[in-house]
Amino acid sequence: MATNYKTVLLFGAPGAGKGTQGKVLGNIPGFYHCACGDVFRSIDITSDLGRVFYEYSSRGELVPDDVTVKMWAESIYARTILSDYKPDKDLLILDGIPRTVEQAKLMYDHIEVLKVIHLICRDQEAMFERLRRRALKESRFDDADEKVIRHRWEVYERETQPVLESYPADRVVEIESIDSPALVLSKILQVVVPIQNQHFAAFE
Numbered sequence: 001m002a003t004n005y006k007t008v009l010l011f012g013a014p015g016a017g018k019g020t021q022g023k024v025l026g027n028i029p030g031f032y033h034c035a036c037g038d039v040f041r042s043i044d045i046t047s048d049l050g051r052v053f054y055e056y057s058s059r060g061e062l063v064p065d066d067v068t069v070k071m072w073a074e075s076i077y078a079r080t081i082l083s084d085y086k087p088d089k090d091l092l093i094l095d096g097i098p099r100t101v102e103q104a105k106l107m108y109d110h111i112e113v114l115k116v117i118h119l120i121c122r123d124q125e126a127m128f129e130r131l132r133r134r135a136l137k138e139s140r141f142d143d144a145d146e147k148v149i150r151h152r153w154e155v156y157e158r159e160t161q162p163v164l165e166s167y168p169a170d171r172v173v174e175i176e177s178i179d180s181p182a183l184v185l186s187k188i189l190q191v192v193v194p195i196q197n198q199h200f201a202a203f204e
């Protein structure tokens, strides 16, 4: 089923701050945040899909593309039925998907990507430190092990970075994410508020 949700992608390496920023944005009326990792983590770990997720994520690997996009599409559709996400009123802020070129292709019929916000952090060690802290705070098994953290980075560089090239260069905005969350947020708002106004003012 084709849907064409109006979307802004939050893009960046593990630890770049996509989740932190996405959660804040999602609390503002007119924006709806959906993090693919959160959708996976909400699945019962003893179900078939839950086991697949655990198997891949505990090794720092990506869940296969077809399974991921199907699960994501079903989840977001369910939220529209529940009127949690209202596609005619809310700008969708997607975080953590698409994470491969193939996922971007599979999602082509589902989302209209209006902008890609690329959170960059030139200090790799600072990002690792964020992930270590998150592991302690949120008991995330995929961040607890140094080897897994580093592997997730390699997977990001190999599989996810090329996704950026599948969008026209003028659709991608780079924002430095080592700054304070409030400063990063203000820069993101400068990008997304005009988009929100342009596409949804008609529904006020």
Ligand code: ADP
Residues within 6 Å of the ligand: 013, 014, 015, 018, 019, 036, 037, 038, 040, 056, 057, 058, 060, 061, 062, 063, 064, 068, 095, 096, 097, 098, 099, 103, 142, 152
């Ligand atoms: P982070 O925010 O640290 O990048 P996420 O919470 O987004 O991590 O994802 C945790 C794990 O869930 C990933 O390491 C991967 O195994 C799985 N996952 C999340 N999103 C995707 C996706 N789009 N494609 C494949 N696997 C995914």
